Amino acid sequence: MKTFKVTVDGQTYSVQVEEEAPDSQPVVTNTPAAPAAVPATNSAPAKASPPQENTNKSAAASGGSASINAPMPGSVLEVKVAVGDSVNEGDVLLVLEAMKMENELTAPQAGSVGQVLVKKGDTVNSGDPLIVLN
Secondary structure, three states: OEEEEEEEOOEEEEEEEOOOOOOOOOOEEEEEOOOOOOOOOOOOOOOOOOOOOOEOHHHHHHOOOEEEEOOOOEEEEEEOOOOOOEEOOOOEEEEEEEOOEEEEEEOOOOEEEEEEOOOOOOEEOOOOEEEEEO
């Protein structure tokens, strides 16, 4: 049995996983663990934000620049801002189509648009930077 630490939405869990024989049922046990000061480095990162916004949260909290990244692969349907535009927290910055669904990416903080790195029709991969806010 192997034990892993997994952090989901800021809550750390200790997960025990047992290797199974080809003809048996899987066994997984989840038990809450004390919050870790540093997330485990060998576990897969969990999405901390909904698909509507995927941003650099530490920069947003400090009032610095924030990079809005693609939460999933898709195509840019519409860019609603230009360099120099002022935006408020929650304003729609662009619309990304992924799996036949339109996802509005919003500003995590008020500020101005420093860079627009994509244009309508561009195809992006998960994690690609799209817009930088100042």
